[in-house]
Amino acid sequence: MSLNLKKVIIFFLVATSCSFFNASAQAPEKMSYQAVIRGANSNLIKNHPIGMRVSILQGSSTGTEVYKEIYNPNPQTNANGLVSLEIGTGIPLTSTFSAINWKNGTYYIKIETDTLGGTNYTVINTSQLLTVPYAMHAKSAETLSGGPTVATTGSYNDLTNKPSAGNGIQIDGSNIISLNLASQAAGDMMYFDGTNWLRVPKGTTGQFLTLNSSGVPEWGNAQIPPSATTNASSKLYASTITLNGIADGFGTSTIVSFEYGVTNSYGNIMIAQQSPITSNTAVTASFSGLVPGTTYHYRVKATNAFGTTYGDDLTFIHSDFYYGQPYAGGLIFYIDNTGLHGLVCADADATESSIEWGCNGSLISGADGANIGTGNQNTIDITNGCTTIGIAAELCSSLSLNLYTDWFLPSINELNAMYTNLKLAGKGNFAELSYWSSTEASASEAYYSHFSNGLIFKLGKNVTFPKVRAIRAF
Secondary structure (H helix, E strand, C coil), X not given: CCCCCCCCEEEEEEECCCCCCCCCCCCCCCEEEEEEEECCCCCECCCCECEEEEEEEECCCCCEEEEEEECCCCCECCCCCEEEEEECCCEEEECXXXXXXXXXXXXXXXXXXXXXXXXXXXXXXXXXXXXXXXXXXXXXXXXXXXXCCCCCCCCHHHCCCCCCXXXXXXXXXXXCEEECCCCCCCCCEEEECCCCEEEECCCCCCCEEEECCCCCEEEECCCCCCEEEEEEEEEEECCEEEEEEXXXXXXXXXXXXXXXXXXXXXXXXXXXXXXXXXXXXXXXEEECCCCCCCEEEEEEEEEECCEEEECCCEEEECCCCXXXXXXXXXXXXXXXXXXXXXEEXXXXXXXXXXXXXXXXXXXXXXXXXXXXXXXXXHHHHHHHHCCCCCCHHHHHHCCCECCECCCECCCHHHHHHHHHHCHHHCCCCCCCCEEEEEEECCCCEXXXXXXXXXXXXXXXXXXXXXXXXXXXXX
């Protein structure tokens, strides 16, 4: 993936943590920072180190630089293009973070990035800090600048002109502060509305504390776009295809759909069965009416209030056939790339007894084909080169079953497809035993597969314990 981009799109959230009740607590010497990094084409830059330089400016977006830092190692985006860091913990280039006098005017944060992970920084965002400086400004409460020295025993009862505690707060002579608010619970927070202290119920994992339009603190979801991943399609029935994917709204209601069509311009859309979603969810959409033998493109799409994300483009070739379907005298176990042709196997073994491969000690010319599509020629070569009656290949080639007479002994890869697509699905009435293939290994050995585990071995051609299952093409 090329990251030499002319433009990088970034969305960021800044949050701090501070104590609401312990006036002697130290304000944090850092700010949490998260950003979603996108390229000029709006695609997320995922799982990649990002060179970042952060500056704090005083007074305006072009004001005096009071602090600057870089990071080693570089922050790295995650699978959703999200980069996280703590401002104040990097390598200082200008002053120190703790030396910033937050009460001295307004401050701005300038973000510079190098998407290649180097130091060729480009300014991508400069914005005013609104909430964070006030949290940091609380540190100034630790000392009284220019004020008198106050002596006290530390007892609340020694104070004169005691302040009113406000609604719901009681203070007793033992310096115990207790709250008595309706429906209060562990994890709740408090804020002062100018008259009374009021309760803010605790939020949930992943939420951020923000101010609403009335200036009241409340928990909200992270304002980041959804994620979307396209997965392989699946088939339930001959005419029905199911598109699969995964999407995550990160707490925000998200509409999920699938785009599909005969090109990667798509042209059709279907809402996922699980839509709308808010969290990480496996999503599906099933439909029919497609043209057999046609290649279709598809991708998952997730949209919410913070953006739209697309999964990768994948393809499938539609076929009216499916594995295990009774067709053309047997059960379908292989479908070729056209979706129109394939292989079927007989629905039972060719004989109850086990038989030998045949012609032990003689090398059969041409009978060494292993790939899908070579079993028929292997069988022809075996029966031409070995005239023994009752061997595995001859038994298949002479079979007349369900009005068809063109049966043959499968090659080793055809036999493996039979195991994978039928036996593992509990179809085909296969025994937990060995089955001969038509693929010769040497003058004295041929390949077989054990259908208890699908493993492939060589075996003497005169051994009689493997069974035989005939197949034909359609």
